[in-house]
Amino acid sequence: MDDVAIARALHLLGVILWIGGVGFVTTVLLPAVQRLKTPQERVAFFEEVEGRFAWQARFTTLLTGLSGLYIVIAWDLWDRFLTPQYFWMHAMVLIWALFTVMLFVAEPLFLHRWFLRHAAARPEQTFRLIRILHLVLLGASLVTVLVAAIGSHGGF
Numbered sequence: 001m002d003d004v005a006i007a008r009a010l011h012l013l014g015v016i017l018w019i020g021g022v023g024f025v026t027t028v029l030l031p032a033v034q035r036l037k038t039p040q041e042r043v044a045f046f047e048e049v050e051g052r053f054a055w056q057a058r059f060t061t062l063l064t065g066l067s068g069l070y071i072v073i074a075w076d077l078w079d080r081f082l083t084p085q086y087f088w089m090h091a092m093v094l095i096w097a098l099f100t101v102m103l104f105v106a107e108p109l110f111l112h113r114w115f116l117r118h119a120a121a122r123p124e125q126t127f128r129l130i131r132i133l134h135l136v137l138l139g140a141s142l143v144t145v146l147v148a149a150i151g152s153h154g155g156f
Helices: 003-032 038-074 076-080 084-121 123-152
Strands: none
Touching: 003 038, 003 123, 038 084, 038 123, 076 084, 084 123
């Protein structure tokens, strides 16, 4: 087995764990949190579970980014970023960059404090906004995974 095959397998594993986790948070965790009785219970439960998932998401986005970069370098695929038929590669990088900024920059610097402050003052509106944002991110991620799977197998 060659090194690029291993990188591709790690890339796929990272995407599955990362986007699968986003799917779980969006479709299972957030609806469950909204059914808890008090706003304090909602915030505490969401903080505990989301905090644990954040470490998995950070690791898997890092794994996905590094393995993807390795594949591009090893196969010298830079010219694909100049060709419209490989738009799906741009989509992968864009989704990865968006999540990376959220997880490594926005969340630690200000987003976590924003959530706690707004959840304490307006819990219903805050959780509704978070659910909508998660739905948008999940939808964009799933479309990207779909077009990347089609594109990487010569479908475009």
